[in-house]
Amino acid sequence: MTVMETTSATSTASGGGCAGPPRKPRRPDGQDRYTISEVVDLTGLTAHTLRWYERIGLMPHIDRSHTGQRRYRNRDLDWLDLVGKLRLTGMPVADMVRYAELVREGDHTYTERFELLKATRQDVLTRIAELQDTLDVLDRKIDFYADAGQALASERAS
């Protein structure tokens, strides 16, 4: 068997988020050949960044039209979704390239990839905890400012 890499994110694409402009919908598998500017619309990345991702080995090989222009497929978009998520965690691009290499090398890298995913999961948990910590500090400060505001107001009133 083959360990698939892209768990097709059917729910992710156009509908979900509440920020940014509404992205165009994907086409069904089979008719999925997107130009680079369509991928720009779909992902919010720039064309520069997409080409750069390819240069540094962060993308798998992308299909080309008969004249050499890129034609992205749905699984490429799935991969870009994952990359976008990992980017939000602060993972260095070099680490993602490493993961991409493992995927390209085939099934025998299965264990290493698994370990990498689990380690990343731990990192994310840590970062969430840090942010919770920061949130607590901010909340305490905000409460303090609210109280101080009250005090200033009553000072003016007296």
Add this chain to the structure above:
Amino acid sequence: MTVMETTSATSTASGGGCAGPPRKPRRPDGQDRYTISEVVDLTGLTAHTLRWYERIGLMPHIDRSHTGQRRYRNRDLDWLDLVGKLRLTGMPVADMVRYAELVREGDHTYTERFELLKATRQDVLTRIAELQDTLDVLDRKIDFYADAGQALASERAS
């Protein structure tokens, strides 16, 4: 009245976290005069970074010894704690400098600071949500890998 800036983080200093080397304890207010290398030990920042923070206006004025060496106080450490927390949220240093300027300008910037804190709080909430999202993706992938591992194992067994 004066809106105080540093809500003394008595619990924060040496005890709390579970990562990194155990930092030296602070001294009580009144005997709190730390050299730059002591602050390095206490915060984990480098001396370079501490001086750079000062140059760009991220720090308030730091006391000096009679020979011109920096002598940090507990409230400077409190400020550095806050900066460290905000840094973890991904807030640009320039924004922190802006906040520091507001503090230096005095009480009449109270409202602006308050709004800034509330906006930052919102950002942190957003980032936590993004990380939760990423965590879900990772968990799904990890489950998938675990299942695939099972399948590979039974394949080998058969």
Add this chain to the structure above:
DNA sequence: CGCTTGCTTGGAGCGCACTCCAAGGTTTTA
């Protein structure tokens, strides 16, 4: 006294993640 250690400064350098440019070929629209 010389030696080591630690601190000072302005300014230069670095690594990361893009971001853009120039020069040219392709595709679409009018």
Add this chain to the structure above:
DNA sequence: TAAAACCTTGGAGTGCGCTCCAAGCAAGCG
């Protein structure tokens, strides 16, 4: 068919957040 819009490449440039360097001053010690 001509103009406008879009795509290609290698390489150079940018902004951020540090990070380091050189040259010099100050304190402690045998």
